[in-house]
Amino acid sequence: MKVLIALFSLSIMANAFATKAAARRLNVLEKAYYNKEFSEKLADLHARGGSGDIVGNGGGLVEQNFQYAYDKAADLIDHCLVYKNCDIDAEDLSTLEEIKLTIISNWGNKERLKFIPAQFEDFFNDEGDYETRIAKTGFDPSFPILINLNLAYRNESFTYDFGAMIAIVIHEVGHQIGIIDHGYLDFLGQALRRETIAQQDNFGIKIVNGKFNIAVLNSGANKLSKPGLYVSFNNKSIPLLNKVTEEIHCPINSELLGFNVENGHFSKPNIILHRVLLQFQSWLTFFCENKETKTVRFFQRDMNMEFYLYRSESDDDFVLNDMIRVKIY
Numbered sequence: 001m002k003v004l005i006a007l008f009s010l011s012i013m014a015n016a017f018a019t020k021a022a023a024r025r026l027n028v029l030e031k032a033y034y035n036k037e038f039s040e041k042l043a044d045l046h047a048r049g050g051s052g053d054i055v056g057n058g059g060g061l062v063e064q065n066f067q068y069a070y071d072k073a074a075d076l077i078d079h080c081l082v083y084k085n086c087d088i089d090a091e092d093l094s095t096l097e098e099i100k101l102t103i104i105s106n107w108g109n110k111e112r113l114k115f116i117p118a119q120f121e122d123f124f125n126d127e128g129d130y131e132t133r134i135a136k137t138g139f140d141p142s143f144p145i146l147i148n149l150n151l152a153y154r155n156e157s158f159t160y161d162f163g164a165m166i167a168i169v170i171h172e173v174g175h176q177i178g179i180i181d182h183g184y185l186d187f188l189g190q191a192l193r194r195e196t197i198a199q200q201d202n203f204g205i206k207i208v209n210g211k212f213n214i215a216v217l218n219s220g221a222n223k224l225s226k227p228g229l230y231v232s233f234n235n236k237s238i239p240l241l242n243k244v245t246e247e248i249h250c251p252i253n254s255e256l257l258g259f260n261v262e263n264g265h266f267s268k269p270n271i272i273l274h275r276v277l278l279q280f281q282s283w284l285t286f287f288c289e290n291k292e293t294k295t296v297r298f299f300q301r302d303m304n305m306e307f308y309l310y311r312s313e314s315d316d317d318f319v320l321n322d323m324i325r326v327k328i329y
């Protein structure tokens, strides 16, 4: 251990002049040391779970939105790279580029995020650290990012805070590429969080027994990608992306690249006894590419979405119905 500390401080000195100290990467020896320690903690956590899985079913809102945030983070980093408007310098941008490549390499990997239930929350306490962390990972992209579900669900507004989730993903992936400094990774995460907030809209109304919310996370400058789009009422959430995509029709011989949803607002709710009809109008801009000429055209339309809340017979509360109508005109 003493040898390691000596190595550690030597390499800090060596690196301080070449690059920002905070962005310093662990060397191979240091990584091996910390990863061994982290692997042991992970094994211990699994052992405590016994034959049952330590990981929850991943079906809750926070879990779904974290998965989305993970994929979306690459888009938002791209936006910073292209427009250089995220208030960070060239070195930070190149670190972000590396984080982006790591994120992309983990697209489709089901092990990349693991959601840890409340009974194992002590896993997120660090020695010499008073606060419980919201997430943890090792110093290699092959480790999962473990998310502390108890903290994630403590604050209702976190559920749709894609900016906060993206900042957490950036921070943790930053550790995976070998950066140890939490403060520096928070700084990078906050830059992306500001960028996300600029692209995100939440449209919410309080109605009957709860809060009805539509969350939209557009892709900004990236015309090739589709927005995050969810409706939720109390504890039920339904993704809307596929429903909208199905209704968008590009001209013959061309295919849909991406779209944005803007300027949303609700019409006055229509409440009749056991049923509430909610209508949400917005502008829709979509991009179609001609398969032969590869030219891209954009189209602007109005969109109307209809949602229903029904009073359930069992507990007298209103619940969001799965039947949703999307009309583009």
Ligand SMILES: [Zn+2]
Binding pocket: 171, 175, 181, 182, 185
């Ligand atoms: Zn950290």
